[in-house]
Amino acid sequence: MLDNIQSRISKVKASLVIEQPYFGSIASTLKPVLNEDIKTFLSTAKNFEYNDDYINSLSNEELGFILTNSAMHQVFLHEARIDSRMQWLWVLATDYAINCLLVNNGLELPEHVNYDERFDDMSAEAIYASLENEIDDDKHSPEQVSQIKFEEHQEQEIDNDESIQDMHEQLLNKAKLQGDLPLGIEILVPNIFEGKISWEDELYNVIEQSIRFDYRLLPPNKRYISQGIALPALSGSKAKIVIAIDSSGSVDGSLLAKFLAEVESIMNTYENFEIDLLVADAKVHEHHILYPGDELSYTLKGGGGTNFENTFEYINENIDEVNLLLYFTDGFGKFPEDEAFFETVWVLSDEIEVPFGRTIFL
Numbered sequence: 225m226l227d228n229i230q231s232r233i234s235k236v237k238a239s240l241v242i243e244q245p246y247f248g249s250i251a252s253t254l255k256p257v258l259n260e261d262i263k264t265f266l267s268t269a270k271n272f273e274y275n276d277d278y279i280n281s282l283s284n285e286e287l288g289f290i291l292t293n294s295a296m297h298q299v300f301l302h303e304a305r306i307d308s309r310m311q312w313l314w315v316l317a318t319d320y321a322i323n324c325l326l327v328n329n330g331l332e333l334p335e336h337v338n339y340d341e342r343f344d345d346m347s348a349e350a351i352y353a354s355l356e357n358e359i360d361d362d363k364h365s366p367e368q369v370s371q372i373k374f375e376e377h378q379e380q381e382i383d384n385d386e387s388i389q390d391m392h393e394q395l396l397n398k399a400k401l402q403g404d405l406p407l408g409i410e411i412l413v414p415n416i417f418e419g420k421i422s423w424e425d426e427l428y429n430v431i432e433q434s435i436r437f438d439y440r441l442l443p444p445n446k447r448y449i450s451q452g453i454a455l456p457a458l459s460g461s462k463a464k465i466v467i468a469i470d471s472s473g474s475v476d477g478s479l480l481a482k483f484l485a486e487v488e489s490i491m492n493t494y495e496n497f498e499i500d501l502l503v504a505d506a507k508v509h510e511h512h513i514l515y516p517g518d519e520l521s522y523t524l525k526g527g528g529g530t531n532f533e534n535t536f537e538y539i540n541e542n543i544d545e546v547n548l549l550l551y552f553t554d555g556f557g558k559f560p561e562d563e564a565f566f567e568t569v570w571v572l573s574d575e576i577e578v579p580f581g582r583t584i585f586l
């Protein structure tokens with residue numbers, strides 16, 4: 225029975241990732257753990273604890289709802305935002321806020337879950353104030369909270385795991401850049417439009433905009449596997465990219481290592497790709513074609529001056545159907561006089577002005 229429930233939870237997570245990538249990625253962070261001492265489910269810092277009879281009473285869509293609800297209590301740092309509020313009422317307010325968000329984005333609401341449409345488009349803080357005003361009317365009291373059957377309302381310690389917070393920030397930034405933010409998310413994360421986009425997120429947005437992709441969980445994105453987090457991989461059309469790495473004397477070993485590490489990260493993110501990797505200074509020294517399953521382990525040649533013009537000439541003469549060139553460089557060198565016919569993104573370690581193309585600063 226336990227294996228069947230665990231397998232079902234895994235399948236529901238996978239379906240969520242495909243149908244609701246943002247919510248599914250969040251739900252995938254929690255580990256399911258059987259707990260027969262509770263009646264329904266309990267959200268902790270690392271686990272999704274559940275009663276097996278309760279899980280069996282839910283449809284797959286309803287199960288997806290409570291998985292997402294549990295994880296979102298963690299990633300929104302509600303416990304850190306409690307301030308001087310009553311703990312039991314604050315958790316109730318945050319639950320209303322999350323559930324309104326999930327309902328408005330098409331997730332199926334289970335029975336007996338805290339939901340009231342009058343709280344649509346309200347922050348948890350505003351909902352708390354409204355509930356606090358109703359206490360005198362005996363609509364909500366600590367005793368009546370026991371009638372709410374969902375144990376995530378019990379007091380609990382929330383661990384502000386930096387890796388989960390970093391993952392959540394990247395998911396929000398990616399959804400924001402793609403114009404695919406969940407409806408009403410800015411109510412729960414009011415500073416979402418003020419945060420700085422990391423250079424990594426900006427780089428991956430460029431890649432994804434140039435190629436059409438779908439989200440898939442199996443095989444998962446390898447970037448967060450070491451942290452125990454299964455995020456969606458990107459599949460669909462082949463990611464055909466040209467990557468040039470500046471190996472000139474002005475680029476030191478640590479910067480070269482950073483360039484190569486990002487190339488490896490790109491290879492781990494996309495399951496279907498063909499990368500023309502060029503190593504160049506005043507001329508192109510190496511040209512490797514990378515496919516899924518290949519390992520990235522090269523001794524980079526170079527050390528001289530930089531002539532970007534020769535690299536662009538090499539690409540025009542030797543590589544067909546170039547859609548996107550990512551050029552990892554410090555930006556010091558001779559640029560071509562004419563703009564390239566393909567999209568060019570300069571991934572720069574210094575704020576250097578370039579004659580054409582887009583710039584991303586590490």
